Amino acid sequence: MTDLSVRIGGLGLRNPVLTASGTFGYGTEYAGYFDAGLLGGIVTKTVTLEPREGNPMPRLAETPAGMLNSIGLANVGIERFLSEKLPALEGLDTRVVVNVAGNTAEEYAEVTSRAAGHPRVDAIEVNVSCPNVRHGGLAFGTNPSATAEVTAAVRAATSKPVIVKLTPNVTDIAEIARAAEAAGADALSLINTVLGMAIDIGTRRPLIARRTAGLSGPAIKPIAIAKVYQVRQAVKLPLIGIGGIMRWQDAVEFLLAGATAVQTGTLHFLEPDGPVRIVEGLRRYCEERGIASVSELVGGMIEESS
Amino acid sequence: MTDLSVRIGGLGLRNPVLTASGTFGYGTEYAGYFDAGLLGGIVTKTVTLEPREGNPMPRLAETPAGMLNSIGLANVGIERFLSEKLPALEGLDTRVVVNVAGNTAEEYAEVTSRAAGHPRVDAIEVNVSCPNVRHGGLAFGTNPSATAEVTAAVRAATSKPVIVKLTPNVTDIAEIARAAEAAGADALSLINTVLGMAIDIGTRRPLIARRTAGLSGPAIKPIAIAKVYQVRQAVKLPLIGIGGIMRWQDAVEFLLAGATAVQTGTLHFLEPDGPVRIVEGLRRYCEERGIASVSELVGGMIEESS
């Protein structure tokens, strides 16, 4: 029997598979498809202080082996999140990570302290990497000192584990990762979506109303693996790998590159029960190879090519 | 009859389709497959002062809708390029752009002056964006002042058109583009490959010897379109769009985003005559819609989504 459990910044997870923010709703939408208790954890859609309607439509486009989204952090706001969404998660036997964002570091801190104050919340993921909003998001995550400022503010607002979610849209992700580490993050998750765009040549208009959007899906997996590998070298914090995971093999690839856990996102839209199948695949893989603990795989890439 | 010709920094092209550096050899390897005279131009593999063997093997990996390469500017050096490769291009009725790189700005300038001195050479493309070499390449292209330095050195070394090829692996590509423009570039081409990585979970080794490599192919098209659109807003120079072009529709998408011409790369490996089919598709598209000149499409995206 393989031990699939891992620890992320003090947080024990039953297994290393979580659902990525914005791709699993508030945790109950897929309830009919499988038991979220089979997962290591779920990460909620980004929550902000005030409710947000999100960006104008169209918000979605399909691209080669990927997709663009420009949801723009549409969410019910922390108030309704606490009163309407969290209670529905009470019965779930899995870790609940609340993903937070704001227009200022203070807003991040306030959402954090309100969310983390709730006993059902196990950790906070800090979204400084959304490409689809004017304020907050990327504007913070592309700048080391702004990343540090937000991280420190969130850190001060809770004693629960703080995971900072990084953007790949930077020249030097290691620098940002170090800034988050120095400011008190317990773990890093990466990557958020890659900035992309697509044009409908029939209408000559952008396929996404806000024009640029966030690219996710298998297309970005090699980018994500490279970033995890680079950040692995730069910091000591545990990493959560995200980007284009479709099969358990992809999850193993992220672990070997240096991630302690992974999040699946776009996968859910193709296969709602995809994350569970990844857990099963990981278990089978480890058992067949006599791997006693999945954490043996973490950072297990042999540096030389074959 | 549609006029397919375009002008790139003083250089007239029969049509807006060129072959991208490193994906068309020295211009003659695909001679058996089609007549390069049907294209707007060809861009040679990057040439350096000294011959280079390139990176250790394995150098290639396939990824979802894309590929990683780590060729590392393997080339015969400027000497043999001039004596062995260029003469074979004498008979070709198309534009010849020589792509150059070096370890220092001086080396870029020297390769440029030797290449541009040859009458068969119509323009120089400056590779400050190769992710697969330690010196030169990315180290220049991710830094505005280094980009400016190399551009100025190349500019001083020739009066022929100078095209600076940009990397997408930066936080703010507009800043790099402006630096190249200010330093005297006649045009910009973008994008070079995106940094990526892949691991063989069977052997647990990186699929590419040098570990990180350059991602190309359809997977990166949305990234490339976004970069072209961003740079279009930042500079006045003509742009050459590159990244994941597989069909004439993709070429139209790049033109609408703001490119005056395009380069095809990975496409050749799937369909050697792909670039010619793109020229044909562009012609048909324009004729069917009564577009008198293909340049009417350039930057023709309607900003509002439908």
Add this chain to the structure above:
Amino acid sequence: MTASMTCKVAAHGQAGPGIFILELKAAALVSAAGPGQFVHLKTADGIDPLWRRPFSIHRVNRRRGTILLSYRRIGRGTSLLARRTAGDTIDLLGPLGRPFDLEGGFTTAVIAAGGLGAAPVPFLLDALRRKGRKAVVLWGVRSKTELYCLDALRGRYTSIHIATEDGTEGFRGRVTDLFGRLASEFASGSGFRGFACGPMPMLKALQPLAAASGFPWQASLEERMACGVGVCQGCVVRMKNRQYRTVCADGPVFDLAELDFHD
């Protein structure tokens, strides 16, 4: 309860130029589904294309335990779908979305359909007939070749009016023009309920006519979809109150009067 399932193709055939009828063994859906709901299909066995594709339930066959879809081959996904043959399996999510509301007092359904938007109409008619309601179908297409499944539309309690843009069959013009012409038949307003399904421009053109008709209209919308289940917040439309609603989970059926067709 929606679910993910693997269904066998029971039959698959062409119903017109580029128009196909796909019959899937899906006993669980037969009783669960209502008219206006849709299923979300995997068309590729890999990632090209990446997304599932949504299709309205065209009909259900209770006896055979099947659902039928009708679709037009327009791109890669529907081309891959068109290659499936009887016995093949298809991965499906469904039934998804909220069906047409057939409760409450009305005696006659006025159904305006545009092009392939007519896909859910046979299922709607079957449900109306079971409730003993009458129906008037107004169906607009570009040209007569786009008409299909006319037999499924005709029947007890149902009258049908065709409009073609090129005049090759029935009334020459759009379905909205046709509705304008027939509007006097529904002038009393009472006892009618409107159902519209078709492309956005048609629904937009219909909105003022519907508002003037004196009876309430529901409209079924189409938007590009990723998840299909309300999770990604991608497939939104705007309401008159400025709020966004997801087509897949809040819709695809909405109160036509509440939709904000901004331009």
Add this chain to the structure above:
Amino acid sequence: MTASMTCKVAAHGQAGPGIFILELKAAALVSAAGPGQFVHLKTADGIDPLWRRPFSIHRVNRRRGTILLSYRRIGRGTSLLARRTAGDTIDLLGPLGRPFDLEGGFTTAVIAAGGLGAAPVPFLLDALRRKGRKAVVLWGVRSKTELYCLDALRGRYTSIHIATEDGTEGFRGRVTDLFGRLASEFASGSGFRGFACGPMPMLKALQPLAAASGFPWQASLEERMACGVGVCQGCVVRMKNRQYRTVCADGPVFDLAELDFHD
């Protein structure tokens, strides 16, 4: 002259567990191709997988104007290929690479093949027979089920020795062990020429034995390929002189002694 062409599948069948023989109408290749050359096939009609896939020419059938390929279904590309049936078309580049060198003075070919590396051997044997040379084939596989096309290997002038790692047929061990055991038969050295085709580890193990054999060896290599025509510089192997050579254009056949199997 190599070219890109669309070929019809003339026949396609299984030759063993997961092993297929694909016959393609390609009259132009029949005369142009030499043993050791390969073709580069599109296996998908889209971009999944993105690259073409290289396969050695297994045989040519001059009478039918066809070439035959033999392959093992191991991943997505070969799985898609395995679905093609007679009458389907396949896009192909070829013939590519440099064939085995059969010129010059030798009377007997010693052919060492490992696993599916045996794919080009029948074509090689046909060419040798036409030149009136004898051949000794040493073929190593993991288990007897991997043996296929034995009929094509047997024949005039040819003797064949099998090695299986699990001992289910012939000699128990690897092909290099088998060669070591038979080496005395080739001890004179003169009149022999060696041909090796198989995975890298086999070729690496063979290199010192070949060096000791007293006659020259050619080896056919496999590497991951993008372009297949020498353009991308991706599929390189290292030579003893530290230079890189492309497998697709400078090879796939190399002088075994010149290869640098670094580890």
